[in-house]
Amino acid sequence: MAKLIVKKFGGTSVADVVRIEAVADNVEAEIKRGNKVTVVLSAMGKSTDELIQLAKSINPEPDLREYDALVSTGEQISVALLAMALLKRGIKGKSYTAYQLGIRTNASHARARILEVEVSKITSELNAGIVPVITGFQGMNDQGDITTLGRGGSDTTGVALAVALKADECQIYTDVDGVFTTDPRVYEKARLLKNVSFEEMLELSSSGAKVLQLRAVEYASKYSLPLRVLSSFNNGEGTLVQEEKNIMERPVVSGISSIDTEAKLTIRGVPDLPGIAAKILSPISDAEIEVDVIVQNISAENNTDFTFTVDINDAKQAQEILTETSKSLGGGSVEVDEDIAKISVVGRGMRAHAGVASKMFQALALNEINILMITTSEIKISVVIKKSEMARAVKSLHDTFDLDKELDT
Amino acid sequence: MAKLIVKKFGGTSVADVVRIEAVADNVEAEIKRGNKVTVVLSAMGKSTDELIQLAKSINPEPDLREYDALVSTGEQISVALLAMALLKRGIKGKSYTAYQLGIRTNASHARARILEVEVSKITSELNAGIVPVITGFQGMNDQGDITTLGRGGSDTTGVALAVALKADECQIYTDVDGVFTTDPRVYEKARLLKNVSFEEMLELSSSGAKVLQLRAVEYASKYSLPLRVLSSFNNGEGTLVQEEKNIMERPVVSGISSIDTEAKLTIRGVPDLPGIAAKILSPISDAEIEVDVIVQNISAENNTDFTFTVDINDAKQAQEILTETSKSLGGGSVEVDEDIAKISVVGRGMRAHAGVASKMFQALALNEINILMITTSEIKISVVIKKSEMARAVKSLHDTFDLDKELDT
Numbered sequence: 001m002a003k004l005i006v007k008k009f010g011g012t013s014v015a016d017v018v019r020i021e022a023v024a025d026n027v028e029a030e031i032k033r034g035n036k037v038t039v040v041l042s043a044m045g046k047s048t049d050e051l052i053q054l055a056k057s058i059n060p061e062p063d064l065r066e067y068d069a070l071v072s073t074g075e076q077i078s079v080a081l082l083a084m085a086l087l088k089r090g091i092k093g094k095s096y097t098a099y100q101l102g103i104r105t106n107a108s109h110a111r112a113r114i115l116e117v118e119v120s121k122i123t124s125e126l127n128a129g130i131v132p133v134i135t136g137f138q139g140m141n142d143q144g145d146i147t148t149l150g151r152g153g154s155d156t157t158g159v160a161l162a163v164a165l166k167a168d169e170c171q172i173y174t175d176v177d178g179v180f181t182t183d184p185r186v187y188e189k190a191r192l193l194k195n196v197s198f199e200e201m202l203e204l205s206s207s208g209a210k211v212l213q214l215r216a217v218e219y220a221s222k223y224s225l226p227l228r229v230l231s232s233f234n235n236g237e238g239t240l241v242q243e244e245k246n247i248m249e250r251p252v253v254s255g256i257s258s259i260d261t262e263a264k265l266t267i268r269g270v271p272d273l274p275g276i277a278a279k280i281l282s283p284i285s286d287a288e289i290e291v292d293v294i295v296q297n298i299s300a301e302n303n304t305d306f307t308f309t310v311d312i313n314d315a316k317q318a319q320e321i322l323t324e325t326s327k328s329l330g331g332g333s334v335e336v337d338e339d340i341a342k343i344s345v346v347g348r349g350m351r352a353h354a355g356v357a358s359k360m361f362q363a364l365a366l367n368e369i370n371i372l373m374i375t376t377s378e379i380k381i382s383v384v385i386k387k388s389e390m391a392r393a394v395k396s397l398h399d400t401f402d403l404d405k406e407l408d409t
Numbered sequence: 410m411a412k413l414i415v416k417k418f419g420g421t422s423v424a425d426v427v428r429i430e431a432v433a434d435n436v437e438a439e440i441k442r443g444n445k446v447t448v449v450l451s452a453m454g455k456s457t458d459e460l461i462q463l464a465k466s467i468n469p470e471p472d473l474r475e476y477d478a479l480v481s482t483g484e485q486i487s488v489a490l491l492a493m494a495l496l497k498r499g500i501k502g503k504s505y506t507a508y509q510l511g512i513r514t515n516a517s518h519a520r521a522r523i524l525e526v527e528v529s530k531i532t533s534e535l536n537a538g539i540v541p542v543i544t545g546f547q548g549m550n551d552q553g554d555i556t557t558l559g560r561g562g563s564d565t566t567g568v569a570l571a572v573a574l575k576a577d578e579c580q581i582y583t584d585v586d587g588v589f590t591t592d593p594r595v596y597e598k599a600r601l602l603k604n605v606s607f608e609e610m611l612e613l614s615s616s617g618a619k620v621l622q623l624r625a626v627e628y629a630s631k632y633s634l635p636l637r638v639l640s641s642f643n644n645g646e647g648t649l650v651q652e653e654k655n656i657m658e659r660p661v662v663s664g665i666s667s668i669d670t671e672a673k674l675t676i677r678g679v680p681d682l683p684g685i686a687a688k689i690l691s692p693i694s695d696a697e698i699e700v701d702v703i704v705q706n707i708s709a710e711n712n713t714d715f716t717f718t719v720d721i722n723d724a725k726q727a728q729e730i731l732t733e734t735s736k737s738l739g740g741g742s743v744e745v746d747e748d749i750a751k752i753s754v755v756g757r758g759m760r761a762h763a764g765v766a767s768k769m770f771q772a773l774a775l776n777e778i779n780i781l782m783i784t785t786s787e788i789k790i791s792v793v794i795k796k797s798e799m800a801r802a803v804k805s806l807h808d809t810f811d812l813d814k815e816l817d818t
Contacts, residue, residue: 017467062493070493076479080479084471084472093475095474100508
């Protein structure tokens with residue numbers, strides 16, 4: 001039976017006319033398989049960055065309504081060009097801006113969230129044999145202004161459209177072959193995963209595997225929409241991200257993610273009272289700084305040491321805020337450590353298998369890697385270690401859990 | 410009293426960030442004079458040409474709906490950047506695409522005509538102290554598709570908006586100081602005209618003075634909207650194009666235009682019957698070739714010679730069509746002459762003064778310039794001559810009618 005597939009292509013996949021022609025070939029092949037296709041595109045290559053530079057040459061902090069009006073032109077260019085390339089192949093491609101389709105977002109310029117996708121127009125186009133080619137990354141607010149979703153927002157557009165259209169699959173084309181057991185640049189034995197569950201993908205995304213935008217995975221998960229990550233440069237099945245119940249094989253550990261762009265902040269000797277965590281973290285989040293790993297330990301005399309990680313670019317600001325907080329709480333010194341990496345072991349099989357944590361800690365101990373912080377979730381164990389030991393940790397854990405070997409299913 | 414002024418800036422006036430800042434300065438000065446301002450912009454410099462090249466690299470004859478979606482991004486970029494530059498100056502600039510404002514056009518892609526401009530939104534913005542900055546050159550059709558008006562269409566957008574807003578004046582900023590008595594590149598004694606009537610401007614535009622788009626002048630004339638042509642590079646009052654009754658001085662001849670990009674076609678010995686002109690010209694206009702000067706002479710034996718001019722780029726196609734026509738009519742040979750120029754003497758004073766034509770022909774005779782064709786209208790006399798004699802003809806006529814001297818009013 002004919003499937004309805006939403007295909008989203010990122011900036012590198014439409015970087016120039018040659019790449020756009022390759023995307024048109026991809027769509028043509030899908031049509032010849034008898035399927036219906038809707039396409040969502042990012043802007044060509046670095047064109048969004050060029051528009052941002054233009055804006056900043058007028059004002060380093062440009063008005064955000066105008067910023068959105070400006071950068072939204074990037075996708076408008078790529079969709080028109082792809083529609084032309086499809087029409088050249090005898091395929092009825094037709095470009096649409098999110099504005100033309102009325103993809104509604106909230107009012108937050110440059111970081112808007114999609115509220116509603118009205119698809120009756122797309123559906124009637126699809127029924128007429130048309131391939132709608134739609135601008136990703138953007139929408140319109142209630143005032144009729146153009147909005148953008150923030151970096152990576154095209155993934156969210158693709159997923160939101162696929163959900164609204166009740167598509168069979170949303171394919172996210174990128175410049176990598178899919179989701180790997182670990183970053184192939186860190187360990188050459190990294191293996192492409194055929195399947196991964198939404199929960200695993202969320203844990204992998206939030207701990208360093210930047211193949212998919214977190215918000216897009218959450219959205220797909222909420223509506224049980226199968227997502228496929230694949231390369232627009234190589235052929236291959238890529239990685240299917242789907243509901244756990246649909247995946248046959250059940251490895252204990254599916255992947256290991258690593259990230260070395262965070263910094264660790266510690267505030268010592270604050271009184272261990274109810275609400276102390278909120279008192280420490282609220283000023284941080286008020287400054288729109290995202291906090292990742294959080295660990296709290298009771299120390300001597302009912303005082304507590306409180307440690308958390310933030311993006312390394314936010315470390316200085318977080319330190320200043322934390323120093324103020326410590327003063328007002330009568331706490332001790334504030335320490336910052338930028339020489340850290342976070343390694344996460346992720347696997348839906350952990351639910352059924354005990355002993356993953358101890359196996360992980362043993363492997364790290366054997367390699368004389370000191371653990372600075374530990375945090376766990378149902379299907380993930382993360383440790384923070386010294387940055388220089390990151391690659392060694394990833395390799396030893398990849399070997400320990402036999403991730404280079406495919407499971408028999 | 411506060412005036413409402415629509416300012417339209419062409420591509421060279423917004424070619425880069427430096428020029429956009431200069432436009433913002435211009436708007437700021439107008440606001441400080443106590444006036445209200447609406448701005449219409451073209452795309453930056455050569456950016457439209459670059460987009461067209463991109464389209465043609467996919468298909469030399471791209472789909473026109475997609476062509477319009479593509480090239481309309483050029484103005485969207487310039488309006489967002491100008492709004493940013495205004496906001497930096499504390500002026501409440503706000504960008505709008507023609508699409509956002511619902512500027513309705515007919516369905517003809519790449520050469521659409523404006524049907525309706527709904528200005529309630531702009532009016533309420535103006536009343537709130539906002540400076541709307543609007544994309545020229547584009548609109549939307551009934552299907553909700555983006556359309557463009559064709560080259561020079563931004564002038565039309567400016568005029569249509571000014572008419573709909575009942576503006577006091579529409580200012581067309583360009584890279585020349587205004588309308589001259591003749592092309593300054595042809596004769597250095599050319600003088601800037603302070604005033605010119607709509608009728609004169611139409612005759613000048615249609616015979617070589619490409620300062621203003623013909624359609625924009627027609628539109629302004631129809632609604633008696635004063636148009637001012639001025640430079641965005643130099644200060645100056647420019648040229649005011651307005652209704653004849655508002656202009657005090659009344660020169661016999663206002664200007665001399667010249668054009669050397671036409672070719673002359675002659676079909677000999679066709680039977681002189683009623684409807685013969687239509688039989689000859691209909692196939693030409695069916696091929697969307699515009700005909701300029703038309704002259705018909707009776708020759709011997711009730712046969713007629715029929716001569717007309719077309720753009721030099723259309724000459725070859727027109728010749729082929731004409732050869733077919735001649736065969737079917739039993740006519741004679743078809744001749745093409747590309748070595749021609751057209752000189753037009755234009756002046757609203759001709760209505761009251763006889764003798765302009767004979768003075769003109771005498772001046773040309775004195776300079777031994779042979780006249781190949783003559784055609785006249787109420788306020789214009791055009792002659793077709795050899796191309797090599799164009800500059801000499803312009804200079805002698807400019808001197809003959811004392812155009813370098815300002816009239817006492």
